[in-house]
Amino acid sequence: MCQVGEDYAEPASEEPPPRQPGREQKCVKCKEGLPVVVIRAGDAFCRDCFKAFYIHKFRAVLGKNRLIFPGEKVLLAWSGGPSSSSMVWQVLEGLSRESAKRLRFVPGIVCIDEGAACGLSPEARAKALAEMKLILQTVGFPWHVVALEEVFDLPPSVLRCFAQEPVGTEGAYKAAVDSFLQQQHVLGAEGAGDSPSLAQGEEQLSWPCTQDPQNPQSPDRPPTAAQTEALSRLFDSVKTLTAKEELLQALRTHLILHVARTHGYSKVMTGDSCTRLAIKLMTSLALGRGAFLAWDTGFSDERHGDVVVVRPMREHTLKEVAFYNHLFAVPSVFTPALDTKAPEKASIHRLMEAFMLRLQDQFPSTVSTVYRTSEKLVKAPRDGCAAGPPGPRCLLCMCALDIDTAGLCLPSPGCSEEGTGEWVLGFSSPLVPSAPLYLQTVPRLLGLRLPCICPRRSPPPHRPLHPAVLQGWGGCRAAVGGPGPARGAALLSQGGPPSPRHRAAVLRLPCEHEGLALPGPPAALHLGRGPAPQPEVPTPTLLREPWGALGRSACGATSHPAASPGPASSSRSRSTWLRTVMMRRRLARAEPEDECPGPETPRVPGLGPLPR
Amino acid sequence: MAAPLSVEVEFGGGAELLFDGVKKHQVTLPGQEEPWDIRNLLVWIKKNLLKERPELFIQGDSVRPGILVLINDADWELLGELDYQLQDQDSILFISTLHGSRIGAGSTW
Numbered sequence: 001m002c003q004v005g006e007d008y009a010e011p012a013s014e015e016p017p018p019r020q021p022g023r024e025q026k027c028v029k030c031k032e033g034l035p036v037v038v039i040r041a042g043d044a045f046c047r048d049c050f051k052a053f054y055i056h057k058f059r060a061v062l063g064k065n066r067l068i069f070p071g072e073k074v075l076l077a078w079s080g081g082p083s084s085s086s087m088v089w090q091v092l093e094g095l096s097r098e099s100a101k102r103l104r105f106v107p108g109i110v111c112i113d114e115g116a117a118c119g120l121s122p123e124a125r126a127k128a129l130a131e132m133k134l135i136l137q138t139v140g141f142p143w144h145v146v147a148l149e150e151v152f153d154l155p156p157s158v159l160r161c162f163a164q165e166p167v168g169t170e171g172a173y174k175a176a177v178d179s180f181l182q183q184q185h186v187l188g189a190e191g192a193g194d195s196p197s198l199a200q201g202e203e204q205l206s207w208p209c210t211q212d213p214q215n216p217q218s219p220d221r222p223p224t225a226a227q228t229e230a231l232s233r234l235f236d237s238v239k240t241l242t243a244k245e246e247l248l249q250a251l252r253t254h255l256i257l258h259v260a261r262t263h264g265y266s267k268v269m270t271g272d273s274c275t276r277l278a279i280k281l282m283t284s285l286a287l288g289r290g291a292f293l294a295w296d297t298g299f300s301d302e303r304h305g306d307v308v309v310v311r312p313m314r315e316h317t318l319k320e321v322a323f324y325n326h327l328f329a330v331p332s333v334f335t336p337a338l339d340t341k342a343p344e345k346a347s348i349h350r351l352m353e354a355f356m357l358r359l360q361d362q363f364p365s366t367v368s369t370v371y372r373t374s375e376k377l378v379k380a381p382r383d384g385c386a387a388g389p390p391g392p393r394c395l396l397c398m399c400a401l402d403i404d405t406a407g408l409c410l411p412s413p414g415c416s417e418e419g420t421g422e423w424v425l426g427f428s429s430p431l432v433p434s435a436p437l438y439l440q441t442v443p444r445l446l447g448l449r450l451p452c453i454c455p456r457r458s459p460p461p462h463r464p465l466h467p468a469v470l471q472g473w474g475g476c477r478a479a480v481g482g483p484g485p486a487r488g489a490a491l492l493s494q495g496g497p498p499s500p501r502h503r504a505a506v507l508r509l510p511c512e513h514e515g516l517a518l519p520g521p522p523a524a525l526h527l528g529r530g531p532a533p534q535p536e537v538p539t540p541t542l543l544r545e546p547w548g549a550l551g552r553s554a555c556g557a558t559s560h561p562a563a564s565p566g567p568a569s570s571s572r573s574r575s576t577w578l579r580t581v582m583m584r585r586r587l588a589r590a591e592p593e594d595e596c597p598g599p600e601t602p603r604v605p606g607l608g609p610l611p612r
Numbered sequence: 613m614a615a616p617l618s619v620e621v622e623f624g625g626g627a628e629l630l631f632d633g634v635k636k637h638q639v640t641l642p643g644q645e646e647p648w649d650i651r652n653l654l655v656w657i658k659k660n661l662l663k664e665r666p667e668l669f670i671q672g673d674s675v676r677p678g679i680l681v682l683i684n685d686a687d688w689e690l691l692g693e694l695d696y697q698l699q700d701q702d703s704i705l706f707i708s709t710l711h712g713s714r715i716g717a718g719s720t721w
Contacts, residue, residue, distance in 0.1 A: 038687045038690060275709070322625060322707045322709050323682075326624070326685070327685065336626075336629065339632075340670060341664075341665060343668075353678070357676075357678040358677045
């Protein structure tokens with residue numbers, strides 16, 4: 001359906017009314033005014049209704065999410081572009097409304113001068129800066145202009161996630177708002193003029209719009225030539241435009257984070273529009289950041305801990321923003337960016353933008369569909385435990401590292417001891433937190449074809465296969481095997497020569513002749529399941545051994561002296577069960593024999609007694 | 613035979629970069645047999661005003677996706693898009709919403 005470039009003749013010739021609303025139509029909202037803009041697919045709004053719609057969307061996004069508490073200091077990230085300019089203008093208008101409906105936070109503006117990264121001449125930078133300062137003075141909020149070169153002076157703290165304050169619950173937000181309103185009342189309805197309420201005793205009578213609020217480390221002095229040169233070298237060393245854009249974004253984020261932390265802002269508002277976020281979502285997927293879409297494109301981004309990034313413009317499309325800015329004279333400053341005039345395939349970002357916009361042209365619901373999809377993304381931590389200990393984080397973007405912390409793909413120490421260093425399925429750490437996770441994961445593992453990882457190895461030492469460990473293997477109770485190797489072999493032979501997977505299912509051990517490092521059950525499995533191992537079995541040793549050692553446990557013909565036969569009375573029921581399991585598995589997954597060599601009848605190690 | 617038209621063509625949002633940085637152009641379209649519409653205007657702009665990189669502004673016979681067109685401060689979708697017949701003293705505004713205008717699609721703001 002959505003094939004860019006494909007010629008859809010019918011829609012163009014038919015000109016369906018939703019796509020081509022005529023001027024003779026009336027505004028869909030008030031049914032009276034002459035429409036000036038078409039929003040979405042066919043909704044024509046007149047000027048006033050459009051303005052109301054636009055403002056309402058902005059307020060609704062803030063109100064719906066309830067993250068910004070009254071009196072909170074919020075830093076507005078302004079680039080000069082249309083979306084962020086519109087956002088600043090909305091905040092300005094919102095703060096000046098009548099007291100019941102006006103916005104209640106304390107804004108500041110940060111603006112980053114990125115001329116060095118974009119290769120602008122000093123004159124061009126100065127000119128752009130002058131224009132920006134003019135607008136900043138008009139707006140009147142405390143503003144901070146920071147040159148991108150200041151990234152070289154950033155402290156390491158920007159690369160750390162500080163402890164996050166607990167997010168207020170619904171009740172907490174409402175209580176904060178109520179107390180704020182009461183405070184306003186008590187303060188004597190001072191007209192609620194234009195200045196917002198005091199926050200923690202801060203003076204906000206009239207925002208000084210000069211150097212005072214600026215970064216104290218660089219009071220309005222331009223960056224040195226050396227710093228500019230260093231920044232240019234940094235960006236020149238990056239070969240692709242995609243990487244440059246990502247680098248610029250990372251540096252920008254760090255700089256703004258630093259400004260926010262330095263000046264006590266707990267929230268940062270960015271002007272990402274719906275269109276931009278839809279493009280960003282697709283670009284992030286292409287760049288391998290699919291795991292972090294919820295943070296990159298959601299309304300709030302709490303990865304930095306103490307400073308939360310919110311995106312109040314995320315429901316406004318670029319078209320609405322551009323129309324609003326034009327119709328209502330919102331000032332903005334255009335400065336060339338890193339990829340101004342870049343061809344379409346210059347970077348992944350450009351390509352994705354062209355793709356999305358072209359698709360949007362043909363199918364006007366594209367951006368909104370992508371946006372709605374992004375709304376469904378949930379920031380679920382990997383282990384399902386939101387309050388769990390934070391895992392390792394990326395140094396640059398502060399997102400949790402996208403590694404499989406269940407250890408499913410980590411090298412086993414045992415394996416590495418043998419010098420293979422290859423990946424072996426299994427569990428690396430005995431300190432696995434969640435036994436149920438394994439019990440869900442392991443049966444799936446058993447269903448997988450296990451790689452022949454350690455093809456040839458010296459005969460592993462004869463170690464017993466710990467029955468408790470075997471029993472702990474979710475869904476596979478092969479530990480109920482017979483006591484002696486002969487019986488075990490008999491059981492297996494009844495099931496025919498099993499594939500390594502089956503062998504794993506039964507034994508989870510390679511035969512010594514195979515040398516196959518099938519995954520041994522993690523030592524910790526049994527921690528979560530099954531009773532403690534029997535004393536006669538050398539449990540502690542096995543548990544402390546790397547699991548690879550378990551994996552190496554022999555299906556040797558000779559049983560370990562430590563392995564003692566289990567109680568004879570229960571062995572028959574166990575053997576029946578085992579036989580059934582084997583046959584069922586074999587029937588369920590009819591797979592060819594694994595290429596790993598192995599004896600026809602793998603030998604069963606001496607199985608310890610079945611722990612009850 | 614269409615009479616010569618005098619229209620104002622304006623560029624914003626970064627599109628002016630392709631036109632030597634000049635935002636407003638007061639142009640006089642010469643008389644021709646066919647009436648002037650946006651389609652013809654684009655061809656004319658490409659031939660006479662566009663200084664560089666035509667592919668960044670025009671795609672096929674229409675503008676590149678991402679460039680908004682306002683005719684007398686109204687969305688051109690309401691007026692027939694490419695088929696709108698130009699009148700004298702019309703004002704046509706092209707606003708670029710493309711990334712290259714300011715911030716990257718990959719950026720946070």
